[in-house]
Amino acid sequence: TDLRPLDILSEAVPAGRLARGVRVFQVQGVRGFQLSSSRPRALAFPASRLFIHCDRFPEEFSIIVTLRALRVPAKRNEYIFTLMVEESPSVLVGLRYAPDKLHFLFWSQERAGGWQTRVTFPNVSLSDNQWHTLILAVSGQSFSLTVDCSIPKDVVVETPFPASLSVRRASFYLGNRRRRKGVFTGLLRQLVLLPGADATPRICHAVNFKVATLSVPTVLQDVPAKPVSNEVLKHRYESDMKVTLGARPRCSKQEKAQFWFNTSRRGLYLCNGSTWLSMLEVQHRLDYVEEYQNLVTNSETMGIEVFTIPKVGLFAAMANRITPPGSAIYRWMDGKFVHYQNIPTHQAQSWKYFTIGKKIFLAVANFEQNERGQEFSVIYKWSHRKAKFITYQRISTHSARDWEAFVIEGEAFLAVVNHREGNNHNIDSVIYRWNPRTGLFETNQTIPTSGAYDWEFFTIGPYSFLAVANTFNGTSTKIYSHIYIWLSGSFQLFQSILTFGAADWEVFHIGDRVFLAVANSHSYDSGMPAPSNFYAINSSIYELNITAQMFVKFQDLLTYSALDWEFFSVGDDSFLVVANSFDGFTFSVNSIIYRWQGYEGFVAAHQLPTVGCRDWEAFHTAEGSYLFYSSAKEPLSKVLKLKTT
Numbered sequence: 001t002d003l004r005p006l007d008i009l010s011e012a013v014p015a016g017r018l019a020r021g022v023r024v025f026q027v028q029g030v031r032g033f034q035l036s037s038s039r040p041r042a043l044a045f046p047a048s049r050l051f052i053h054c055d056r057f058p059e060e061f062s063i064i065v066t067l068r069a070l071r072v073p074a075k076r077n078e079y080i081f082t083l084m085v086e087e088s089p090s091v092l093v094g095l096r097y098a099p100d101k102l103h104f105l106f107w108s109q110e111r112a113g114g115w116q117t118r119v120t121f122p123n124v125s126l127s128d129n130q131w132h133t134l135i136l137a138v139s140g141q142s143f144s145l146t147v148d149c150s151i152p153k154d155v156v157v158e159t160p161f162p163a164s165l166s167v168r169r170a171s172f173y174l175g176n177r178r179r180r181k182g183v184f185t186g187l188l189r190q191l192v193l194l195p196g197a198d199a200t201p202r203i204c205h206a207v208n209f210k211v212a213t214l215s216v217p218t219v220l221q222d223v224p225a226k227p228v229s230n231e232v233l234k235h236r237y238e239s240d241m242k243v244t245l246g247a248r249p250r251c252s253k254q255e256k257a258q259f260w261f262n263t264s265r266r267g268l269y270l271c272n273g274s275t276w277l278s279m280l281e282v283q284h285r286l287d288y289v290e291e292y293q294n295l296v297t298n299s300e301t302m303g304i305e306v307f308t309i310p311k312v313g314l315f316a317a318m319a320n321r322i323t324p325p326g327s328a329i330y331r332w333m334d335g336k337f338v339h340y341q342n343i344p345t346h347q348a349q350s351w352k353y354f355t356i357g358k359k360i361f362l363a364v365a366n367f368e369q370n371e372r373g374q375e376f377s378v379i380y381k382w383s384h385r386k387a388k389f390i391t392y393q394r395i396s397t398h399s400a401r402d403w404e405a406f407v408i409e410g411e412a413f414l415a416v417v418n419h420r421e422g423n424n425h426n427i428d429s430v431i432y433r434w435n436p437r438t439g440l441f442e443t444n445q446t447i448p449t450s451g452a453y454d455w456e457f458f459t460i461g462p463y464s465f466l467a468v469a470n471t472f473n474g475t476s477t478k479i480y481s482h483i484y485i486w487l488s489g490s491f492q493l494f495q496s497i498l499t500f501g502a503a504d505w506e507v508f509h510i511g512d513r514v515f516l517a518v519a520n521s522h523s524y525d526s527g528m529p530a531p532s533n534f535y536a537i538n539s540s541i542y543e544l545n546i547t548a549q550m551f552v553k554f555q556d557l558l559t560y561s562a563l564d565w566e567f568f569s570v571g572d573d574s575f576l577v578v579a580n581s582f583d584g585f586t587f588s589v590n591s592i593i594y595r596w597q598g599y600e601g602f603v604a605a606h607q608l609p610t611v612g613c614r615d616w617e618a619f620h621t622a623e624g625s626y627l628f629y630s631s632a633k634e635p636l637s638k639v640l641k642l643k644t645t
Contacts, residue, residue, distance in 0.1 A: 005064075006050045007215040008081060009033070009191040012043055012174040024219060025187055029256020029273060030131055030211050031220040032068060032187030035175040043174040047083060047167040050193070057083070057093060057165040062199035063136045064214050065095070066190035069126040072099050078184045081191060082177045085170045090116065091177060092170055095136070100125055100410050104136060104143060108162050117159045121145045124153070125410025131189070131254055133212045137198040149204035149212065150409075150462035151487060190216050211253055247620065248569065251276050284644040286570040289593070289606055292626065293336055293639035298325050300612075301630035301637050303350035306619045309360060309382060314621065315340065316628065317362060318637065319348035327351075327364065329389070335623055337639065341388050343380065346370050350615075354405030356412045356434055362389050363414065365400035377403070377416060379441070393440055398427060404455035408464050408486055414441050415466065417452045425451035425474050431466075431491065445490050450479055456505035460514060460544065466491050467516065469502035476525040477501035481518065483551070495550050500537055506565035510574050510596060514544040516551050517576065519562035533584045535561040541576075541602065555601040560589050563632075568618035570625060570642060576602055577627060579613040587612040587633045608640070 013022055013033060021036030021043060035043060048055070065080055072078055075098075082094035082105075094105040104119040124147060126132055135146040141160040146152045174191070175184035192215045194202075203212045243259040251260075251271040260269045260276060269276035299322035306316045314332035326344040330337035347367040354361050360382035369375045377397040380389035399419040406413050412434035421427045429452055433444035451472035458465050464486040473479050481499040484491035501521035508515050518541075522534045539559040542551035557578070564579035574596035580589040591610045594602035612633025619626055625642040 004195075005215045006193040006195070007191075007217070008050070008172055008193060009174070009188060010215065010217045011045050011049055012172065013217055013219070026257065027068060027187060028131060028254035028258060029271065030068075030189060030254055032066075032131075032189040033217075033220070034187055035184055041173075041178065043176065044171045044178075047170045047172055050172070051167055055166055055168045057162075057167050058193075058195035059161065059163050060139045060196055062138070062194040062197060063095065063134075064190060064192040064194065064199050064203060065134045065136075065188075066131065066211055066213065066216075067126070067134070067184075067186055067188050068129065068131045069097065069186040070129065071127040072097070072185075074099055077103070077182050078186075079173075079175060079177045079182050080184055080188070081175065082173045083167065083170050084173060084178055085168075087169070089178075090114070092165060092167065094177065096177075096182065097124070097126055099127060102126070102134070102145060104138075106161055107165070108159055109165070117157065119143045119155055119157055121153050121155060123409050123411055131211050133190070133203065135198075135200050135203055137200065139198075144198070146200050146204070147409075148462055149200070152200070189220055190214065248276070284571040285573060286575070286595075286605075287643050287645045289608060289627065289640050290643055291638060292641040295330070295337055295637045295639065297630075297635045297637055298322065298328050298342070299635050300632050301614065301635075302348060302632055303615045304617045304628055304630045304637070305351035305353050305362075306617045306628060307353035307362075312387070314619070316617070317351040317353070317364075318630065319350050319364065320345065321347050321632070323347065323368075332621065335621075343389065345378075349401045350403065352403035352405050352414075354412075354414070361392065361405075363403040363405070365403050365416065366397065367399050367401070367419070375399075379414075395432070395441065397430075401452065402454045404457050404466070406457040406464070406466075413444065415455045415457070417449065417455055417468070419451055419453065419471075423474075425472050429455075429468065447484065447491065450474075453503045454505055456507055456516075458507040458516075465494065467505045467507075469505050469518065470499065471501050471503060471521065472524075475527065477522055478525050481505075483516075497542065497551065503563045504565055506567055506576075508567035508574075508576075515541055515554065516544070517541045517565045517567075519565050519578065520559065521561045521563055521581075535582050535584045539565075539578065557594065557602065559592075560584075563613070564615050566616035566618055566627075568625075568627070570644060575605070577608075577616050577618075579616055579629070580610065581613050581632065589613070591616075591629070611636075 023034045025034050077096045077098045080095040083092045091105050092107045096103050102121045102124040137144040138161050141156050143155045144152045245261050253273045255271040256273040258271050268279045270279050298320040301318045303319040308314050316330045318328050320327040323346050327348045329341040331340040345364050349365045349367050352363045363379045366377045376394040377400045379393040381392035383390050398421040400416050401419045402417040404415045415431045418427050418429045428446035429449040431445040432441035435442050450470040452468050453471045454469040456467045467483045470479050470481045477500050480496040481502045483495045485494040500523045502518050503521045504519040506517045520537050520539045523537050538556040539562045541555045543554040545552045560580040561582040562578050563581050566577050568575050576594045580591045583589045588611050590607040591613045592604050593606040595605040597603045612631045614632035615630045617628040627640045630637045
């Protein structure tokens, strides 16, 4: 079998000239072809130019595509390529996508007249304006799709791919099916047919999976960083220049030649494909922290959620303990938080802000029953007309502590931490999946937890993880907390870590390193002698070891009934702040800001007086950077401003 890659894209757009109806765009530092719908036949070539020695399509093969797809309207399909015989409207082989689906088409001629077979891969989210690399491997009745080198989606159909598919008098059509309807509107960078092999091992060794290449047309390849001569570029291309505002975004090959303006540092940076290069910068370093606003709250506050509603503003939702009056939402106005809306809650523990498409939601974790003896946590939806949050969905929970919202493969999920049911702490916490047809969250998976306090979702490359902080199993706080990995449509156990009344997980990145910090709240075991202090214990920071494929302990830090970690950055410096809540004698305990010192790890830098500190939130505005802390022991929360030099 000839394993030479057959570059369909290079054959359709030969080197040295661009076909009519083809333009070159550079987006996120990567170039691709944009195709015109006005001349679909101009983007075609005879199949005989690829199949020189044989006029049969290979029986086993891979198709590799790198593309950047635009959002496709519902019920609309766009063709990536087709192979069609001139006198027939039927598609011999084709690839097309619709919203959240990818279809592979082929023509089977084993019966009189033949018939079209469609292999559908559901839950394939491509229309996010990002680059993606697809690998479709075909062998008989088995079809496998790998997106960005993640876990393959496998489909087995009744009709196998034909063993002898003639391509005589057939032509490849790029981005269309020989007519204007259904023309591909995004950017194409790579379209390769690899006969006789699964291309996944050849592709999935690259650092950047989304733009991994096997064969790319010359005009789309990167130009040298420094010209080798004063020769004028042979091909003009258009750049989709983008300036990102706010916190530091990712800088990879996708973002190459894009700008980032850091509003807090007043700095302009250019991505060179791996790091942000300073073009214009005002250097800032954290000098000290000052008290900025004392916020009198409805009651003690168990958690804070700071979020921004586009075109509306910055908000903070407070999880207040007492009902009535319930919990309050504040809006940032003229440099301060002012009261905006009250929402009835029942010993609220935390809020979670998330979006699904254009819908904006806010979920509260209620710890106690309502006036009717019912125990619900509630999802609220932002009403643009009323400019406030209104009740959307009630979900039965058991002493809920926390919500976590996340997206996997284009699907939205919401996970609740159930702390206990009556006196039983060993109960299931639940993961809900969004049903776009009903517009509601439905139970997808249950996971056994022990007095759990917190979920933390994070991704590493193509993999998704969910960590739970288990606090108490009924007899001891010295129990295992677990990290789960998403495999084959559900979360499966990845790693267990011994914790002591774990109340929070915080994942963060420093350069290419991935860390996971646990807040340990207290050490208690009914079967062991009491320690001298239940609450003065180490909280730990773990680092991902790629070789071992697990998190290993990096550093221990002495904390006092720690309930939360918050990671934040000032300029090029990284920090962790811990919520120390109780030292065994008093709730008036200093919470500590730790500065990242490289080889030394995290070193204490600032001591912040707090009272029963429960939660920290870092946020930024045009006026500067702030820390916001809530107290679980007094109806007063504080906004602190980070003063820089």
